[in-house]
Amino acid sequence: MNKGTIRHMAVFTLKSAPDSEETRAFLRDGAEILSAIPVVENFEVLRQVSAKCEHQYGFSMEFADQAAYDAYNNHPAHQAFVTERWDIQVAAFQEIDFVQI
Template identity: 65%
Template structure:
């Protein structure tokens, strides 16, 4: 990660029971939609393995700088995913934005 690069991590828990097929659909759709936004770099879908954390999944991505991060937040694909999927399927979340 270069100086100025922002690592955005969204940790979340979905409303579905463990093993529900909707979980895979949400994770796949998130990756398919968000990873192709031009300013997104190094997109990853992550699963929680620590009993110390209350969230089940994570999306992690990097942005070259604050401007790229703002472009992502305002991108129509991101806005549509948040409104159509995130707001209706995520029951709790925490966002973390880190830089060097």
């Protein structure tokens, strides 16, 4: 990761069962929609495995700089995903943003 790059991670728990089609669709659609936003780099869908964390999944992505991160947050596809899917299907979450020191 280069200096100035922001690694954004959202770890979350879904309301639906882990083995349900609803969960598979959320993870699949999230990857498809969010990774298609031009400023998003290195998008990953992750399953959390530590007993020390209460969340089940994670989306991880990188942005070249703060301007790219701001563009992502304001992008209509991101805002629609949050309103139409995230706010409805996510039970709990934590966002984490890292930069290299």
